[in-house]
Amino acid sequence: MVYLAIIALLVLTGVSGYLYWALLQHQKALAEALEQENNRFRDFEPEMMLTVKVLDPILVAKRESRSARVVADRLPVMVTKMVYQRVMQEVAQEMEQREIDVEMKIEYR
Structure with missing residues (x-):
């Protein structure tokens, strides 16, 4: 029973780690897109x-x-x-x- 709890905890930790990594990738992509959009209008008067x-x-x-x-x-x-x-x-x-x-x-x- 303890082994099943440990395995479940390891699986949840792995899934949480993957979701966190995916979140960081999305934030990075969003920041890059916003920077490109800002650069388009930087010299616009x-x-x-x-x-x-x-x-x-x-x-x-x-x-x-x-x-x-x-x-x-x-x-x-x-x-x-x-x-x-x-x-x-x-x-x-x-x-x-x-x-x-x-x-x-x-x-x-």
Whole structure:
């Protein structure tokens, strides 16, 4: 009976040792993968962007356009889109006058 307990203990010790070794191998592989991933982005600098949000486009439209005063309350989405297009045109003109090359687009979020 004692011999069976010793054999069982030796088998469990061997299995535990193997599992520990496998765990160390997995940790090593994970550490290497993370290091490779970090090396890919080490020299990467984020691109800078300028975002402009018109806080009250309906008010701007009403102030800048006589026809918008009539239409703005009935078609706010269309008027908002037109305000953004106009703002983009004006900023583009200013950048062109200053000879600054820009790429502009309207994004919906």
